Each structure stands twice: as C-alpha cells, then as structure tokens.
Amino acid sequence: MEVLIFSTSVQSSKQVRVLKSKIDSLAGRGKWNFALDDIDKILRIVSNSLESHQAISLLNQHGFECHELPD
Secondary structure (H helix, E strand, C coil), rough: CCEEEEEEECCHHHHHHHHHHHHHHHCCCCCCEEECCCCCEEEEEECCCCCCHHHHHHHHHHHCCEEEECC
16 A cells, blocks of 8 residues: 655645545545645545546646645
8 A cells, every 4th residue: 555645725624525525536435634734734645556646636626736745
C-alpha cells in the first residue's frame, strides 16, 4: 500500500462532503481522509493503484488547489 499526501485548499467539512462520493469512487471508501486542522489542509489517500495526478485532477475539477507533498 502506498500513502499519497496532498496539500489542498479544502477548508471545511461541508466541502469534504461535496467531494466524498467522488473521492470514494477514485480511491475507495474509507481509504482517504482530510486533516483540516493542519495548515496545509492535508488529504491522505491509501492506495495500490491510484496515481497522484488523478487526485490532483479531481480536486482541480471541483475548484480546489491540490499539490502532492514529498515523502
């Protein structure tokens, strides 16, 4: 399993709820989480097959900034 870590512009649990079904479809239910209390509004995804550009593209399509953080 690989853990992908992203800095995002997601600010609220309401915004997370809007993204939930889309991220579930991409990464799998329960395979991701946001740390909205972190300054970088971290999104962590655990996956064997997801590529970072897929998550970045998904968030960008919904108006959010998203950048992969180095390991």
